[in-house]
Amino acid sequence: MKTNDVKRITVVGAGQMGHQIAMLCALGGYQTTLQDINQEALQKAESNLERLMSDWVKKGKLEESAKEKAFSLLTYTQQLEEAAKDADLVIEAIVEVLEVKQELFKKLDRITPSHTILATNSSTIMNSLIASVTERPENVCNMHFFFPPLVMDSVEVVMSEETSEETAETVMEVCRKINRTAILLRKEIPGFVANRILGAIHREATFLYEEGIASFEDIDLIVKKSLGHKLGPFELIDLSGADVVYAAMTHQYEESGDERERPPACIKEKVDKGELGRKTGVGFYDCRQEAVK
Ligand SMILES: NC(=O)c1ccc[n+]([C@@H]2O[C@H](COP(=O)([O-])OP(=O)(O)OC[C@H]3O[C@@H](n4cnc5c(N)ncnc54)[C@H](O)[C@@H]3O)[C@@H](O)[C@H]2O)c1
Known part of the structure; x- marks a missing residue:
């Protein structure tokens, strides 16, 4: 054709x-x-x-x-x-x-x-x-x-x-x-391009947070100020829903079997608590009081 x-x-x-x-x-x-x-x-x-x-x-x-x-x-x-x-x-x-x-x-x-x-x-x-x-x-x-x-x-x-x-x-x-x-x-790969890059950002941001290197608020702040992103990674997780992000990361991990792609514990914890972000009112942030910047 x-x-x-x-x-x-x-x-x-x-x-x-x-x-x-x-x-x-x-x-x-x-x-x-x-x-x-x-x-x-x-x-x-x-x-x-x-x-x-x-x-x-x-x-x-x-x-x-x-x-x-x-x-x-x-x-x-x-x-x-x-x-x-x-x-x-x-x-x-x-x-x-x-x-x-x-x-x-x-x-x-x-x-x-x-x-x-x-x-x-x-x-x-x-x-x-x-x-x-x-x-x-x-x-x-x-x-x-x-x-x-x-x-x-x-x-x-x-x-x-x-x-x-x-x-x-x-x-x-x-x-x-x-x-x-x-x-x-030109080749198939799970997650394609944009969502793979997003996944990598989420993984690195959650690693830094879980290691106690910086607070999630400060990680968001520096990503926005220094990299010019409109939203920080934790704001984005709250916006998309921790359940949606967790499901996407789990799928990619299961496809690849690569341990580096295992979904982060802090996102799983949010899912288990039902703190999914904007759709439930609370996620990493309290979305009921604080609008996503
Ligand atoms: N929602 C997103 O953010 C998003 C982004 C990119 C891609 N996608 C993909 O787009 C697709 C649809 O997602 P969505 O969010 O629009 O889903 P949705 O649940 O809003 O809509 C799916 C629609 O498909 C209809 N449907 C189900 N089985 C059907 C069938 N056999 N024949 C005809 N219609 C049928 C349902 O009645 C429903 O209206 C999925 O493959 C999803 O991965 C979704």
Whole structure:
């Protein structure tokens, strides 16, 4: 498939990620279908997107005519076959469970034309594990957006050993057209690039704290002042949720078996105590009183 041949995109999964990815595709001029097995999720997606895009128009970030054009390109359905039968690219954004994703990719492999690229937005599952259930591993890759996709200008496109150059180039071109900065990973690695670097920062920050070298507040302070980060590592853990950070680190540790990647005790302790950060009101900081700086 040539890079300019993508005309129709189907996004499967209308949750936190999928509905906004579909909006980006429609804003980029693609005929876009958003599919979900759950009708409520589709309704929520539609009303959320109407609200978000109206806000963009009010703030002068989007012309009313561009908003109308994008919505005219976007349709919602529960029917997978109807959604995917003419797609040139499918972006999967369903639950993070390998077997469920494999089941979906088997169906997509059957429903879609042979040229269709099948991309997964998974944060932790490498595409080769999903591609293996299809007859077209050369057309499969990760297309990893960051939360929330309408705000975060970044995508990691990940090739497996079997992903073709043409697939990678086509997906990179789609990223350009939907106005997202993309990087290409030529090999699979758990955590990809951004989350690996974030994990390394979390590991070092928690090591310094656990060793009693400095308080977590001071570690955050120096990271912000000297490295120019907007948030310190402990503020970021509170913002993301200690449970989410712990799960991501555990997954990476289990994949690699590398002792240096064992999740830090102080994060596990926060999870065990239910002090997850902003979502529970207390984490490393008391988030009820002190807003994250
Ligand atoms: N949330 C994040 O911060 C984030 C960031 C990057 C990537 N991701 C990845 O994106 C994917 C989706 O995450 P999310 O946070 O949007 O999840 P979510 O739980 O908000 O949404 C998942 C949606 O998929 C639907 N779904 C489940 N099974 C389906 C099926 N077989 N067919 C069609 N729809 C189905 C559900 O009804 C739900 O609406 C995951 O793979 C996750 O790793 C998430």
